[in-house]
Amino acid sequence: MIPFNNLGFIFKHFGSIIYSKDILEDLSLFLQDFKGCERILDIGAGTGVMSEFAYKCNDKLKLIALDPSKGMLKYAPLYLETHIATAEDLPFEAESFDAVLMGESLHHFQSPELAFKEVVRVLKKDARLFIYDFDPSTFLGNSIYMMEKLLGEPANFYEPYALKKILEAHGFCVNITHHKWRYTLSASL
Structure with missing residues (x-):
């Protein structure tokens, strides 16, 4: 780790x-x-x-x-x-x-699903979420994923649209902005 x-x-x-x-x-x-x-x-x-x-x-x-x-x-x-x-x-x-x-x-969390439940719990109604992370579907993003796995990290990297679906299941409306091998995600409840 x-x-x-x-x-x-x-x-x-x-x-x-x-x-x-x-x-x-x-x-x-x-x-x-x-x-x-x-x-x-x-x-x-x-x-x-x-x-x-x-x-x-x-x-x-x-x-x-x-x-x-x-x-x-x-x-x-x-x-x-x-x-x-x-x-x-x-x-x-x-x-x-x-x-x-x-x-x-996010990619360091032991249980992202439990973390998302906690985020929804502590957010007020009409609150917002901002995530910045690496896209593992790109060469550089995948390289970071592999390096973190080798170092013993959880390496819970998500492709942007996979993360969007997960957050939508928690009630968020999600927008994604791609930045080559990185992305930001802005979501609201």
Whole structure:
């Protein structure tokens, strides 16, 4: 398994490199209708890279970062509320968030199906979900999948349309944007 607990410093200083301009534009569009008082949960936040981008889009959002690795969260910005937990067992009350973000984290979940049930549970009605991940049907996406499998990670990578069907079964309306070997998914309940 990847020793995330010992990699916080590296992710903090180099993690943002993998977020292309297109991905950040999609996140900005996703957040454009938020007024500023909304509660946003970043699941698998690591050092809070995606939350930092969200903060730059709207610094009035209430951003909550969740990750199972204390060693990653200790590098999160101080304006983030942080929680050590997994996506499969969210320590929050039902209907407590306006949106959930997952930036390159879904493929690390032990049980994505259980995580999706938890996401639906903690989202308010008419809430939204933003996912950024690698497309395993592409050469580079498949290469990352193979590397993570070799490292002992769960490697739960989804082709965009397969993930769309799963989320639709949970009640989401889903839009996908392709970015070569990556994609973003914006969904609403």
